[in-house]
Amino acid sequence: DSGVTQTPKHLITATGQRVTLRCSPRSGDLSVYWYQQSLDQGLQFLIQYYNGEERAKGNILERFSAQQFPDLHSELNLSSLELGDSALYFCASSLAGTSYETQYFGPGTRLLVL
Amino acid sequence: TQLLEQSPQFLSIQEGENLTVYCNSSSVFSSLQWYRQEPGEGPVLLVTVVTGGEVKKLKRLTFQFGDARKDSSLHITAAQPGDTGLYLCAGGSDYKLSFGAGTTVTVRA
Numbered sequence: 407d408s409g410v411t412q413t414p415k416h417l418i419t420a421t422g423q424r425v426t427l428r429c430s431p432r433s434g435d436l437s438v439y440w441y442q443q444s445l446d447q448g449l450q451f452l453i454q455y456y457n458g459e460e461r462a463k464g465n466i467l468e469r470f471s472a473q474q475f476p477d478l479h480s481e482l483n484l485s486s487l488e489l490g491d492s493a494l495y496f497c498a499s500s501l502a503g504t505s506y507e508t509q510y511f512g513p514g515t516r517l518l519v520l
Numbered sequence: 521t522q523l524l525e526q527s528p529q530f531l532s533i534q535e536g537e538n539l540t541v542y543c544n545s546s547s548v549f550s551s552l553q554w555y556r557q558e559p560g561e562g563p564v565l566l567v568t569v570v571t572g573g574e575v576k577k578l579k580r581l582t583f584q585f586g587d588a589r590k591d592s593s594l595h596i597t598a599a600q601p602g603d604t605g606l607y608l609c610a611g612g613s614d615y616k617l618s619f620g621a622g623t624t625v626t627v628r629a
Binding site for chain 2: 439462464496506
């Protein structure tokens with residue numbers, strides 16, 4: 407158990423819909439990362455937050471947005487969903503958000519868009 | 521397009537054999553991490569290397585960071601079925617990690 411929790415574990419929805427994925431980091435970690443993992447693209451970095459502020463952005467679509475709240479939990483919002491958005495979405499956390507640190511990954515949310 | 525290229529993509533070996541996985545890039549990274557991911561779970565960090573030429577050993581696993589900090593290798597000695605999984609390398613720069621596509625390792629009993 408990494409100490410990172412993600413909900414829901416599975417999500418099935420239809421094209422055009424909007425969903426929210428939630429992540430609680432490990433106790434004491436200030437930084438949260440979101441990743442998308444699909445069979446053809448591998449593990450892709452989406453976005454990073456540190457102590458409530460956006461710190462780094464990766465290959466995140468404009469239809470996707472995220473935020474980190476004062477209690478440090480984070481949400482990833484996916485809107486106007488397309489079939490190609492079906493993937494595993496991972497949240498990870500680390501203490502200070504540098505690339506040298508261990509990132510602790512949650513169990514992931516499996517999203518299926520029909 | 522992956523910033524980090526991993527090879528081979530798949531590796532199936534018999535218990536007791538050795539294996540090496542490679543991670544190559546045209547970019548220089550400030551750090552290189554190796555993760556292992558099992559089906560249905562998130563990746564788990566194995567090691568972080570930060571100095572060019574660095575070699576780290578973790579029981580039967582040996583990790584090497586290239587002198588130019590562009591490539592890395594993971595060598596497993598006397599592989600066991602418990603080593604089965606997806607091995608991912610990740611290059612660190614600024615605050616981001618860029619992951620390779622992974623090498624799926626299967627160790628047959």
